[in-house]
Amino acid sequence: MNHIRSLASSELYLCTCLLMLIIGRGCSQVLYDWTVSYSQRAPLGVDKQVIAINDIFPGPVLYASTNDVVNVNIHNNLTEPFLMTWNGIQMRKNSWQDGVQETNCPILPGQNWTYSFQLKDQIGSFFYFPSLLLHKAAGGYGAIHVNNVPDVPIPFPQPYKDYAVLIGDWYNVDYRDLRASLENEVFLPPPDGILINGLGPNQARFEFEPGETYRLRISNVGLKTSLNFRIQEHLMLLVETEGSYLVQQYYGSLDIHVGQSYSVLVTAKNQFDGKSYYMVASSRFTILEQSGIAIIHYPDSAGDPVGPLPLGPYLSDYNFSVEQARSMRWNLTSSAARPNPQGSYHYGNISITRTLILENNLMFTGTKRRFTINGVSFMHPDTPLKLLEYFQLNDVFEYYDIIHDRPTATLPSSYTFVIDALYRDFFHIVFQNPLLEVQTWHIDGYNFFVVGMGWGLWDESKKAGYNMVDAVSRSTIQVYPLSWTAIVMELDNLGMWNLRSQYAENWYLGQELYLRVKSALGDDQSAISTGDEAPIPANVIKCGRAANL
Ligand SMILES: *[C@@H]1O[C@H](CO)[C@@H](O)[C@H](O)[C@H]1NC(C)=O
Ligand SMILES: *[C@@H]1O[C@H](CO)[C@@H](O)[C@H](O)[C@H]1NC(C)=O
Ligand SMILES: *[C@@H]1O[C@H](CO)[C@@H](O)[C@H](O)[C@H]1NC(C)=O
Ligand SMILES: *[C@@H]1O[C@H](CO)[C@@H](O)[C@H](O)[C@H]1NC(C)=O
Ligand SMILES: *[C@@H]1O[C@H](CO)[C@@H](O)[C@H](O)[C@H]1NC(C)=O
Numbered sequence: 042m043n044h045i046r047s048l049a050s051s052e053l054y055l056c057t058c059l060l061m062l063i064i065g066r067g068c069s070q071v072l073y074d075w076t077v078s079y080s081q082r083a084p085l086g087v088d089k090q091v092i093a094i095n096d097i098f099p100g101p102v103l104y105a106s107t108n109d110v111v112n113v114n115i116h117n118n119l120t121e122p123f124l125m126t127w128n129g130i131q132m133r134k135n136s137w138q139d140g141v142q143e144t145n146c147p148i149l150p151g152q153n154w155t156y157s158f159q160l161k162d163q164i165g166s167f168f169y170f171p172s173l174l175l176h177k178a179a180g181g182y183g184a185i186h187v188n189n190v191p192d193v194p195i196p197f198p199q200p201y202k203d204y205a206v207l208i209g210d211w212y213n214v215d216y217r218d219l220r221a222s223l224e225n226e227v228f229l230p231p232p233d234g235i236l237i238n239g240l241g242p243n244q245a246r247f248e249f250e251p252g253e254t255y256r257l258r259i260s261n262v263g264l265k266t267s268l269n270f271r272i273q274e275h276l277m278l279l280v281e282t283e284g285s286y287l288v289q290q291y292y293g294s295l296d297i298h299v300g301q302s303y304s305v306l307v308t309a310k311n312q313f314d315g316k317s318y319y320m321v322a323s324s325r326f327t328i329l330e331q332s333g334i335a336i337i338h339y340p341d342s343a344g345d346p347v348g349p350l351p352l353g354p355y356l357s358d359y360n361f362s363v364e365q366a367r368s369m370r371w372n373l374t375s376s377a378a379r380p381n382p383q384g385s386y387h388y389g390n391i392s393i394t395r396t397l398i399l400e401n402n403l404m405f406t407g408t409k410r411r412f413t414i415n416g417v418s419f420m421h422p423d424t425p426l427k428l429l430e431y432f433q434l435n436d437v438f439e440y441y442d443i444i445h446d447r448p449t450a451t452l453p454s455s456y457t458f459v460i461d462a463l464y465r466d467f468f469h470i471v472f473q474n475p476l477l478e479v480q481t482w483h484i485d486g487y488n489f490f491v492v493g494m495g496w497g498l499w500d501e502s503k504k505a506g507y508n509m510v511d512a513v514s515r516s517t518i519q520v521y522p523l524s525w526t527a528i529v530m531e532l533d534n535l536g537m538w539n540l541r542s543q544y545a546e547n548w549y550l551g552q553e554l555y556l557r558v559k560s561a562l563g564d565d566q567s568a569i570s571t572g573d574e575a576p577i578p579a580n581v582i583k584c585g586r587a588a589n590l
Contacts, residue, residue, distance in 0.1 A: 071111045073103060077125075077171075077181060078118035084241040085234045087213040092119065092171065092181035099239045099262070100169070100183030102205050107164055107190050107378040114155040115148060121174055122147030125156070128260075128300060129167035129283050129516045130185065131486055132158035135575035136427065136536030139485050141172045143426040143555055144537055146584035154582060161534070162378035163488075164189050165284030166258035166302040168207065175223070177545055178216035180239065182207065182262045187284075189378070196286050196375035197278075200306060201253035208270060208297065208322035208333055209263025211236045220549075226410045229546050232266060235322050235333030243345060245335035247320065249309035256280075259295075260302040264545040267298045267325040267362075267479055267519070269353040272337065273318040273346065277305035279369070283515035284488055286377060288370040294353050296325060296362045298481045298519040300543030309339070317342035321350050326479055330356055359521055366494060366519070371511045388490050388529060389509030393469040397446050397460070398499065400473040401480050401520075401542065401552060404453035411551045412542065415445050416453040418551030424585030426459065426555055427537050431577055432590050444554060448473065459537075459555045464573075466532045466558075471499045474520040480547075482526075483517040484556070486538040489530035490514050499525035517543055532558045535574040 080093035094100030105111050117123040124147050126140040136144045138158040148154045170182035184205035189195050210232035212219060219229060237245045249255065257277075261268055271277075271294035280289050281304040297303060322333040336345055354361040373384025404411045404418055411418040422429065426440070441461040462468070470489075474480050491514075492507040507527065520526045541553035560573045583590065 069106070069109055071105045071109050073101075073111075073113040075100070075113060076116040076118050077123055082239070084211060084236050084239060084244070085213055086241065087233075089213055090179065090215060091239075092176055092179040094181065094183060098180050099207050100181065102183060103169065103185045104188070105160060105185070106188045107162060107193070108160055110157065110159045112155055112157045114153055116153040117148040117150055119176075120150050121176075122149055123176065124148065124172045125169055125181075126172040126485070127167070127169050127185065128483065129165070129302065130158075131161040131163050131488065131534060133161050133575070134535045134573060135159070136486060136538055137575055137578050137581070139536075139539065141485065141539045142421055143539065146425060146428070146582040147173060148582065155580060157578070160187060163187055163284045164378050165281055166260065166304045167283065168260040168262055168302060170262060175216050175220040175545060175549060177262075178212055178219050178264060184258060184260060186258060193376050193378065193380050196372060197280055197289070197306060198254070200256035201250065203256045203258060204247055206238065206257050206259040206320075207262045208235065208237050208259060208268050209261055210234070210266040210324070210331075211263070223546060223549050226408055228410070229265065231327065231329075232264070232331065235263075235266070235268065235324065235331050237320065237322055237333040237335040240335070242332070242334040243336055247335060247337050249337055249339050251309055251313070251339060252311045254306050254308045256304055256306055258302065258304045259297060261297045261299050263299055265299060266327065267296060268322045268333075269325050270295045270297055270322050271351055271353055272307060272320050273351040275307050275310070275318065275337075277307055279303060279305050282369070282513060283517065284377070285514045286372045286375040286383065287513065288372045288511070290368065292365070296354075296365055298479065298517070298543075300481055300483050300517040301519075312339060313341055315341055315343040317344065317346045319346050319350050321353070323353050324356075325354075325362070326357060326359070363494065363521060369513050371513055373511055383514075384511065388531070391467045391531065393529065394466045395446070395462075396469040396471070398448060398471045398473055400448040400475060401547070402453070402475060404455075411455060412547040413453050414552060414554055415448050416451060417444055417458060418453065418455040419553045420455045420457050420551070422457050424587050426457075428583065428585070428587040430537070430557075432587050434586055441557065455551060459557045462532050462556060462558050463561050464532060464535055464558055465561070467529065468532060469527065469529050471525050471527045472518070472520045473499055473525045474522060477522045479522060480520045481517055481543040482520065482540070483543045484530070484538060484540045486534045486536055487530055487532075488514045488516050489518075489528040491518050491526065491528055493527040494521070494524065496521070496524050499527065503527070532556075534558060535560060
């Protein structure tokens, strides 16, 4: 039965792929073979065991084009179980490949597993990172660049060169020690510094040719620190974020929150005065400012830049950040993955089927501290939800829809919960932040429209101020202190998708949930047999109660 089912689906897949090729939409195979291993580095002058990929830290850039089938064979040479997740990648109806704890069993030490997924109609700048056991605190991340297929124009002249710029906070202490602190209910201390492409201050170098235009694809790959990114004496033309082409505007500096990605165009000066320039990623909303520093070199640069770093916004200036977020708009006329304009999808005309108000908070039980969503801290069951569901194991359906759609006054608790949704539902989610720190949220498998942001508590009257025409479509969004952020999203990707805090610490301690998007046809079996959702992979790793099924 299983065999017939997967045969039918792979035929369907082949047909889709052939059709794509005929209409020129791409659909080639991209192959990567990665060995994940420990390696010694000292980015801030203190020796640390980092996680490298093929001995590179950060890992190699994963290049693909719209609709490509991506295959990544990952060999786990660590001494711990491992999973990689693909931040912002909308794998087509295939959460089997998402690489988070409730969709996949881990790749055990000494074993390998091949991820294989087809990209949806998407372009843009993203990154991958390890999702288990706080491995991200040791690296293991890298950039993903999804390019347009050749017949779909990009809304700016072809840049001379693309540079991946991964910025993020860094701890000198071993990730296992950080993990042990979390297990012992001690929150993470402030980081030791900020890295740019895995390197400490003044170590990373970017070569600029006079007059040429570069596309920098910048991602904040850190654990918990919002960063301000800027380049001395060079403006940045912001063109894209997480798969959306934006109305192009110049910025002197850009706030990039944890887990977010942006592309900017930077035109090199026509200079011959021997100067070089600082590239800075400095912490935001922290007590002390920490800065990651890289150097931009021109062919005639005589040594490194001298003098003070270029100034960013005042550390605690939230308004700067809010105004900047509000200034970003979707370019309605540019094509995205397909030749038709981004604005041809009128999200503002679709009726909302469900509103969820999700409030982040903390929970204290005795001495235990965990992070919550509407008073619930996520507990992992003994077997990934995706497998519990596939094998119809008794308790999975008990997890469905037991979270409240609104924050409640009941005492916080810990359990497993899943939001149950139907294909093509149209959700309105308000992230409400009652705390004094910025939060960032991410949803796997989807982009959503960021329709509003404001101070204070959200209420229905706020809808009147929503941007229902040209809001940015993306997958990671910040929520300022004592504020709310509203998104709308069409649930057009079947599967079991992770909605999480992008802060490693919050995520590790329960601030996440799963969004189960199922076919309107009814139970999962009928969804699978109609070929809607990708079948269970032939190489699926089984664990927990599914180990022997
Ligand atoms: C990692 O690779 C080394 C060298 O190939 C090998 O000796 C070791 O057993 C591997 N460790 C694991 C956990 O796979
Ligand atoms: C493990 O890697 C080998 C090649 O190195 C490959 O043939 C095999 O399919 C991989 N196994 C899985 C489960 O992906
Ligand atoms: C929007 O996209 C169009 C089409 O590619 C492009 O010509 C135009 O410059 C863009 N507009 C802005 C303001 O970025
Ligand atoms: C920030 O914006 C709020 C609301 O518009 C305003 O009340 C406050 O004075 C502003 N703060 C600063 C420092 O400009
Ligand atoms: C709704 O759709 C109509 C065309 O069918 C369009 O003119 C209008 O601008 C749309 N409204 C929004 C908010 O997208």
